[in-house]
Amino acid sequence: MTDNTPRYLSLDRHLRAAFGEKVQKIPLDAGSTCPNRDGTLSFGGCTFCNAEGSGPGVGLGSLRDQWNRWRTRYAAMPRMKSTKLFLGYIQSFTNTYGPASRLAAMLRELSNLPGLVGACIGTRPDCLDKEKMSIMADCPWPEFWLEIGVQSFNDATLCRINRGHTAKDAENALLLAAHFGVKTCVHLMAGLPGESNEDFLNSVRRLASLPVSGVKLHNLYIPKGCAMEKDWLHGSLPLLEQEEYAVLAAKALTILPPSVVIHRLCADPAPGELAAPYWASQKRQTLDLINAALHYNNWTQGCKKTEKTGKAEKAVRGE
Ligand code: SF4
Numbered sequence: 001m002t003d004n005t006p007r008y009l010s011l012d013r014h015l016r017a018a019f020g021e022k023v024q025k026i027p028l029d030a031g032s033t034c035p036n037r038d039g040t041l042s043f044g045g046c047t048f049c050n051a052e053g054s055g056p057g058v059g060l061g062s063l064r065d066q067w068n069r070w071r072t073r074y075a076a077m078p079r080m081k082s083t084k085l086f087l088g089y090i091q092s093f094t095n096t097y098g099p100a101s102r103l104a105a106m107l108r109e110l111s112n113l114p115g116l117v118g119a120c121i122g123t124r125p126d127c128l129d130k131e132k133m134s135i136m137a138d139c140p141w142p143e144f145w146l147e148i149g150v151q152s153f154n155d156a157t158l159c160r161i162n163r164g165h166t167a168k169d170a171e172n173a174l175l176l177a178a179h180f181g182v183k184t185c186v187h188l189m190a191g192l193p194g195e196s197n198e199d200f201l202n203s204v205r206r207l208a209s210l211p212v213s214g215v216k217l218h219n220l221y222i223p224k225g226c227a228m229e230k231d232w233l234h235g236s237l238p239l240l241e242q243e244e245y246a247v248l249a250a251k252a253l254t255i256l257p258p259s260v261v262i263h264r265l266c267a268d269p270a271p272g273e274l275a276a277p278y279w280a281s282q283k284r285q286t287l288d289l290i291n292a293a294l295h296y297n298n299w300t301q302g303c304k305k306t307e308k309t310g311k312a313e314k315a316v317r318g319e
Pocket residue numbers: 034035036037044045046049050053054092093094124149163
């Protein structure tokens with residue numbers, strides 16, 4: 001394997017193989033809310049979530065207005081202006097919450113957007129049922145992803161971060177989606193309070209045993225205004241170091257089956273929202289460190305190899 005051979009199946013590579021060209025995501029805000037914020041489960045939300053609902057807060061207007069604004073912006077960028085194919089990404093809050101008719105209307109609105117070849121819809125595991133799955137299974141696009149925030153398969157952790165659902169809920173959602181043939185992308189988070197690195201890898205192992213088609217791995221970061229910010233300010237919430245996370249993410253890749261599409265390998269805070277750690281804003285550097293850990297250990301996605309003698313942590317630091 002040469003040094004620039006891809007060591008994992010990125011979403012970009014998956015989409016280029018499917019469409020023969022670059023496909024760009026466009027973030028959209030459908031004006032959704034969340035049962036963990038509107039009082040149905042809680043008012044406070046998950047302890048790492050801020051007022052933007054763990055999304056980029058991409059702006060106002062109809063989905064079409066937002067779409068057109070992004071298309072105009074991309075058309076003015078030299079490296080993007082030849083891109084013709086797009087995925088609509090509805091990320092913030094819980095987009096399958098509420099009646100199935102709301103979801104159906106959202107998907108109808110998406111289907112009329114020019115250049116759209118697929119969609120990613122973000123949600124949580126306990127806001128899905130057969131009717132909603134059936135609506136999503138009928139989507140006409142070649143690419144449809146149901147993105148499910150799970151974060152951990154450890155119930156004690158889920159309780160501690162006030163997720164308001166269990167690991168079993170996540171498992172049931174994945175099984176239901178698989179039954180309907182809906183592709184799922186699960187979000188997992190490393191560095192959650194009370195969790196060791198091994199706890200995180202155990203969540204990855206549990207996920208790898210379930211029917212899942214895609215994964216997003218995130219390092220825990222503290223957005224300004226979230227409940228965890230107080231613990232961090234009081235010094236009672238240790239955060240992962242950048243090199244430590246890079247090795248952990250690389251190890252997670254070795255556990256995931258090679259066919260699972262890696263949608264993201266580190267968190268990507270919205271501009272201005274990051275309180276800590278400072279390195280969470282250095283996405284390019286974190287990705288380089290993850291790749292360095294993969295290369296140093298000769299790890300590839302799904303290889304399940306053990307760490308080479310010596311410390312990968314030292315290798316990615318160049319020691
Ligand atoms: S489920 Fe998502 S939107 Fe709702 S509180 Fe948690 S992170 Fe925020």
